[in-house]
Amino acid sequence: MQPARSTVVAIYRAAGDDAPSRCKMVPTDSQAFAIRGERCGGVRAWYWGVSRLLLEQANSSKFATAIRLDDRIRWIDVPGPCD
């Protein structure tokens, strides 16, 4: 599922890329959603998106590796294969 190519999307992306993200995850939820959307299709990206939000709630060193980025601790979750 490709996001619509419009000025609004372009502005959102430009602003999002420049502003430091407050998301606890690396890549951010929207970046992960876009990656999964491209790789696995829209429906699966939504399911995994919900799973990602729950992971964000759960996150601790029991489930993921932390790194320091922009002076904050972030949890790494690189989107894997589609299954």
Add this chain to the structure above:
Amino acid sequence: MRLTIALLLVAATASADPCTDAQVTPRLSALVHARRFADAHHAATDLRVQCGEQDSWRLLDDIALLRLEDRPYALADLVTLHVPAADVVLAWAYVTNGDDQAAHAVVQRLPPPRQAALLALAALSDEDDFAAAATRLPGDLAPRAAALGRRYHAARVKSPAFAGVLSAVLPGSGQLYSGSLQAAAVTFVLNSLFIGATVELARDKQYVTAAAAGTAASFFYIGGIINAADLSRRRNRVAQEPVADELEELLVPEVGGTLTP
């Protein structure tokens, strides 16, 4: 006096020149070994820009990029790199990504002891297959790898399938089993709200709104099942990772930054 100072400056500059400093490659290797992959990649990029291409820098950069999940560039570069360790790293990259056909093609080019090491690593997910593959390793590698393999499988503490089934029966219970009270609570509350709303709206014969709430409920329900299984998988991976690293260091020292095993 001026001449002495100038000579000293030239000497200092020469010794600090990374392009000629023999310690640069071991330092880069040490960064990879310390798992400082982003630092290793930046250092390798600087060296390649300032000093030109060198096979060992390219290889270490590719290992760092593979660890940083930037696979396409690293794989394309490894294919063009004609040093023995590059094939080992390439085979490892395919093996760990589950790309069996490509891994098989590259492994065929390696000498038998390295083939055995990579095939053992490829069989790591299955306890019996790994035990069988470990017996084909040369010398004292076999018992050490077998012992690490047993530790690796003993570190698996949760069943992703069971977590998924639990969450399907009662949303949130799979998360609780996996060890996250917060995710369990959020899953339970969200599913209760959306499923409850769907039922209430259907009872009130507001079918369009009920369908919308039901669609949202399905995302939270299925997303919850996926999350429960994912949390269990992650829990296992975090527990198994130190042993997997030891095993990798034993079987494929090149990917830990050791270029001449």
